[in-house]
Amino acid sequence: MLGPVLPLPQQPGRPPSPGHMIVCGDDALARRLAVELRYVYGERVTLLLPPGRDADSPETPLTQRGRAAALFGRMSAAMNRAGAANGTGGGGGSGGSGGDDTNAGVEAVRIMEAPEPSDDVLEEAGVDRAAALALVYDDDERNIRAALTARRLNPRLRLVIRLYNRKLGQHLEALLDQAAAVAMPGLDPALLDASTTVLSDADTAAPALAATALTGSSKVIQAEGLLLRAAERTPPRTGETTDPGLCTLALLSSTTNNPAGTEGSDSSGDEGPQLLPDRQSVEAAAGRGTVVLEAITRAEPGRPAGRMGGRGAPLAQVFSRRLRWSALGVAASVVGLAVASVWTTHDSVLHSTYLTLLDLLAMGDPAEKGPPARQVIQLLSGLAGLLLLPLLVAAVLEAFGTLRTASSLRRPPRGLSGHVVLLGLGKIGTRVLVRLRELDIPVVVVEEDPEARGIPLARSLHVPTVIGDVTQEGVLEAAKIRRARALLALTSIDTTNLEATLYARSVKPDLKVALRLYDDEFATAVYRTLRTAHPQALTRSRSVSHLAAPAFAVAMMGRQILGAVPVERKVMLFAALEVAGHPQLEGRTVEQAFRAGAWRVLALDATPPADRNPDLAALPPYAPEGGPQPPSGLIWDLHPGYVLRAQDRVVIAATRRGLAELLRRRSTTSPRRQEEPRR
Incomplete structure (x- = not known):
C-alpha cells in the first residue's frame, strides 16, 4: 500500500508538475541528492523514502522522513539567511542563476513514503510527467526492477541508477536505452538526452577517500580514451619554482604555515578552497597549495590491482x-x-x-x-x-x-611500515582497497566480519588482514598502527570510526587520519576538536553521500559527467556540453567564456557531429593489433581567441553551482524542452 504523502511545513498539497525530478532511495544518498537538485539546480523534487527508522543511523531514533524534513528545513533556513544577507530574499535557485521556479525552499519538495517503488507508487509520484528519475536504493535488484518499471511507464524518462555491479550496469544501460528507442520509433536519439546513466557511489567516492592517505596525490578523469591528471601540489618554499601545469583548477586552503589548512569536514563552516581561480587570484595566492591540470595521456586498458608480495610466496x-x-x-x-x-x-x-x-x-x-x-x-x-x-x-x-x-588471509609481516590501515571491507572499503592497491600502496585491513564483502578480494590480493573488533585492545596493534602512515576508518558506524581514530592518535599523535562520519554536525565537531588537539596531524572527515551526490545530480540534469574531483570539502565536476543553447558559451571566445569560480572550457571536440562518440568517458575502439591508434577528436591546447560555435561540443571544469547555472539557463531557454509534445 502506498503511504501518505507527507507534506513539509507550508507545502501545498498539489500533484507534481511536469518536468519535476523523482528521487527514490533508502539512505543518506537519496536525501543529499534531493537537496542537491533543489538547492543547487533549483528543480522541483519528489522524494520517495521507505517508512520506518533510518537504517543509516541506528543510534538515533529518527525516521527517513524525519531526517529528510530536518535536512530540507536546515537548507531552507540557510538559503533564507544567505538571501537576506545579500538583500535578495530566500530562494531555491542556484547562485543567482535565475530560473522559472517561483516557490522557494521546501515548498518545491514533496516527500512520500512507500516500502517499494511499485507501479502504483511511481504513478502516484508522477513518473509519467517527470523529467528524470533517480533510483539510489542500496539494493541493486530493487533498483533494476524499478528501472524496468519506470522505463515502461515513461520511455522518455531520464534514468539514473545506482548499481554496485559495474559490468551489470553496462549491460543495463544498453538494455534500457534500446527499450526507449523501440518504444518511440522515429524519435531523434538526441532528444532522449542521456536516457540511462548507471553510477556507483562507491566508485565515485573511493578515489577521494584513497587520496586522503596520500600527500600531493593525483586524481584522474577519463575522456575519450584520454586521462586527465589533476595533481595536488603543496605550497612552494621561498625561492622554489613549480611547473604551473596546463591550468590551475583550484587554490587550496592550505598554506606553508598551516599544512592542514582549514579543510576537513565536508560540512564545516570554515573558509574552504577557491575553485577555478582567475590569473590574478593565482598570482596573489602566495603560499597556498594548488590543484593543477598536470598532464593528458592516452588511457590504457584497466590496470589490475597488484598483489602485496608478488604473485607467489617467497x-x-x-x-x-x-x-x-x-x-x-x-x-x-x-x-x-x-x-x-x-x-x-x-x-x-x-x-x-x-x-x-x-x-x-x-x-x-x-x-x-x-x-x-x-x-x-x-x-x-x-x-x-x-x-x-x-x-x-x-x-x-x-x-x-x-x-x-x-589461500587464507595473511597476517601483517613483522617488518611492515609506511602502510595504510583500512578499517572496514564493505562496499566502500572494498573499492578503496582496490584503489590503494592500484597505486601500489601497502595496506593492512581490519575487519570484524570474516564473511564481509571484501574478504575474498583481500585474500586474492594477499593483503594482510586482521579479523577482529577494532574497538578491542590489541587489534590496531596487530595492524602495526605505530608504523603506519595513515588510518582510513570507513566502517558504517560513526562511533566505531571515532573510537578507532582516538585510540590510534593516542598511540601515534602525528598519524594521518580520515574517518567516515554520517552526521554532518557531528563530523564538524569531531574534526574541529581533533584539529585543535593535534594541530600538526592531518585530519579529514568524509561522507560518501556528500562525495557522490553531485555526480548523480548532474546525471539527472541530462549532461554527460566525465568525472568528479574532490578538492578538500568541495567538488569540481568535469562534463561534456553542447555549446548550442548556452549564451554564456555560444559566440564567445574561450577566454571570454571563462568565469572564475564557476566554469572553464578545457577542450574542444573537433569530431564532426555525425561521427562523435556519444560517450566521451568510454574508451574508443582500439585498432587491430599492430595498427595505428585512432586519433582523438579532443583539442586541449585551445587558443584563447577561438570563438565557440553552436555545433561545438566542449569539455568543461565547473563547480556545482556553475554547472547548475549553465543547465538551468539551458532548460529555461531551450524550445525543445518547452514545445516538445509528449507521447
Missing part, C-alpha cells in the same frame, strides 16, 4: 629460518665429507662426491675392505643421512602448511 615465507639454517648445515657437512674423502683417498672430486652422496642416502656398499679413512667417512656420511631424514620431513610439512595458508 622462499622466506615457505620455509622457516630454523629449517633453512638446518639445511645449510647438512649441505656444509656433505661438502666437508667430500673434501675429506678426496684428501684421504686421493680419488677424483667427482667420484668422491658421488660416493659421499651414496653413503648419505644409505645406498652405497659397506667399505669392509677399504682403508680406515674410507670407513670413517662412510660412517659419518650415514650419520649425516640420519639428520637429513627429519629435515626433509620438516620441509615437506612446512611447505604443505604454507601452501595451505596461501
